[in-house]
Amino acid sequence: MFSEESKEVSFLRRFSWVVVTGGSSGIGAEFLRAIDSLAPGAFVCNLSRTRPEAFTDCERRRHFTCDLERIEELQAVAAELLAMMLGRGCSGPVLLVNNSGFGAYGEFPDPNPGHNASMVDLNCRAPVLLTGLLWPEILRRGGQIVNVASLAAYQPTPFLATYAASKAFLLHWSLALDCEGRRHGVRSLAVCPGPTATNFFRRAGFGEAPVPGYGLTPEQVVRESISAMAKGRAQVVNGFPNKLLAFFSQRMPKAFAASMGWRLMARLRLKPLREAKRRADAK
Numbered sequence: 001m002f003s004e005e006s007k008e009v010s011f012l013r014r015f016s017w018v019v020v021t022g023g024s025s026g027i028g029a030e031f032l033r034a035i036d037s038l039a040p041g042a043f044v045c046n047l048s049r050t051r052p053e054a055f056t057d058c059e060r061r062r063h064f065t066c067d068l069e070r071i072e073e074l075q076a077v078a079a080e081l082l083a084m085m086l087g088r089g090c091s092g093p094v095l096l097v098n099n100s101g102f103g104a105y106g107e108f109p110d111p112n113p114g115h116n117a118s119m120v121d122l123n124c125r126a127p128v129l130l131t132g133l134l135w136p137e138i139l140r141r142g143g144q145i146v147n148v149a150s151l152a153a154y155q156p157t158p159f160l161a162t163y164a165a166s167k168a169f170l171l172h173w174s175l176a177l178d179c180e181g182r183r184h185g186v187r188s189l190a191v192c193p194g195p196t197a198t199n200f201f202r203r204a205g206f207g208e209a210p211v212p213g214y215g216l217t218p219e220q221v222v223r224e225s226i227s228a229m230a231k232g233r234a235q236v237v238n239g240f241p242n243k244l245l246a247f248f249s250q251r252m253p254k255a256f257a258a259s260m261g262w263r264l265m266a267r268l269r270l271k272p273l274r275e276a277k278r279r280a281d282a283k
């Protein structure tokens with residue numbers, strides 16, 4: 001991914017603690033894999049409901065089984081992390097990657113109101129609470145926060161209404177946190193990928209990636225994100241076409257961007273419905 005002499009590798013090797021959420025698949029799994037191989041001196045922790053493949057606990061790795069939608073589970077795991085950080089004696093900077101998240105495609109409140117509220121809990125409350133609980137230790141040691149937002153953060157998005165709004169929250173929160181934290185040696189990077197080949201689309205209720213042939217790999221997202229951190233950026237939109245989209249959509253009046261989004265997303269909505277009907281008719 002990067003050469004041994006690159007500034008990205010020396011940037012990553014500054015950290016003695018790395019905490020990733022959602023390392024069991026997709027973008028988070030790639031963050032874990034890249035950091036684990038490029039920064040072999042760091043103690044790496046993963047927080048997700050399932051253990052990442054080939055991520056066995058050892059002297060420098062630990063998986064915490066944790067549902068981050070549940071406030072008490074998150075608080076318990078944060079307390080354990082803090083105790084480990086204090087108990088282990090190594091005092092280097094912390095890299096925290098807030099990556100866990102999901103979306104749901106459909107007309108609000110599809111599939112149900114509780115699902116939308118859980119999405120806000122995971123996409124917004126969990127990063128705020130986890131970062132806040134670890135913050136005193138991060139301030140003391142110095143560090144870097146990575147918040148995995150989305151291209152959807154830049155405009156209101158019908159049929160992904162709650163998801164896009166949750167990512168707008170994460171983007172704005174991350175940018176403000178960066179301004180506060182940089183005075184104390186803590187930076188925050190908002191990562192805004194466009195469509196990326198992961199389990200995200202299946203979980204969100206799309207039959208397939210919505211724009212076939214147009215999309216990123218988790219490796220591309222992570223490579224660009226590590227470069228952005230090493231350059232001291234506060235936000236990165238992954239992929240050139242997505243940079244253009246973000247540039248224009250954030251300059252449009254919000255109501256206009258929403259109605260443009262409605263036209264585009266309604267077409268995507270019809271496609272899986274038509275395919276389901278065709279399959280049902282064929283039986």
Ligand SMILES: NC(=O)c1ccc[n+]([C@@H]2O[C@H](COP(=O)([O-])OP(=O)(O)OC[C@H]3O[C@@H](n4cnc5c(N)ncnc54)[C@H](OP(=O)(O)O)[C@@H]3O)[C@@H](O)[C@H]2O)c1
Pocket residue numbers: 021022023024025026027028029047048049050051066067068069099100101102103122148149150151192193194195196197198199200201203
């Ligand atoms: N793929 C895209 O097109 C795309 C685009 C823009 C932004 N993103 C963002 O990228 C991030 C990663 O998504 P992905 O694309 O890699 O999708 P993914 O493959 O579905 O991965 C989602 C990760 O989140 C974890 N997670 C889900 N619910 C959780 C919970 N309740 N508690 C703890 N962890 C939970 C999952 O782990 P467990 O199931 O094991 O808990 C999994 O590791 C998300 O924040 C997503 O919004 C994705």
